[in-house]
Amino acid sequence: MDRLPEGSGAVVIRTDFTDERAWDQLRTYMDSYAPEGLLVDVRTVDDPRNQGMTTGQLRSLVPDRAEYPYLAVADSGTFASHLAARDRTLLVVDLDEEGPGEVFRAVASSLAEIDANLSLANTDFGDYVEGVGHDGVYRGLEGM
Template sequence: MAQSLPEGESLLLRTDFTDDAAWAQTLAAVIASYDEDTETGLTPIDEAAFDGLTLDELVELVDGQTYVFLADATTMTDSEHPILAVDTSDEDDRGGYPVFRIAPSAMAGVEVNFFLANMDFGDFADNVDDDGVYRGFDQ
């Protein structure tokens, strides 16, 4: 298991290594969601040391990040490849950390607004579709 998270503001951490093609599709869709002039802090992390990382383990590794994006088993197996957004800044009432999923095509809108502190976690988590995936405000 990794001892610490890599440096970076907006980490997209791969935690499932069962399907390299699904990871490549996910990452390509995420990158395509950005305009070429968009200011971003996105740092994709593709290190096998994070394979199987749980939310509890993630929270112990966090060092100043208030959010982390995970490409987990659901990301790799769901045809839409939704990424898990984790709010690591505050535990919820049940002792867990707030989460929601993001369609890769909507990733830039979420990540940039988190990175620039224009919007917070709840602004997006409160606007997920019935299946728990954020696809944008205009969907």
């Protein structure tokens, strides 16, 4: 039962439906934000059937032909505070079947960098896990 897109590019899946306005702001930000030299094709999945899903459940929704190495999840942690869209955190989930299934939180403004580097295999998922700050959030290369 695939409910996520095939192909490549960043996929942001919503699992918390408590703040429609914050979701709209986040989606608008991700659609318009492109740091210098980076292009990212962000596809959002806004399906209420995904409410409260675990990372394991989300992994099971990924089609076999998907070429993206991770999922970004807009979960309850994403909407827990009243931050600007760029500063909201997403749960980033490793989709490598051979890996340990790691996760980390990242600010939305770092998604283009994460997508570019993981898609090109410039870095691996563990590099990002190790790069999270003292608050448990990855804030991009500038934040390291």
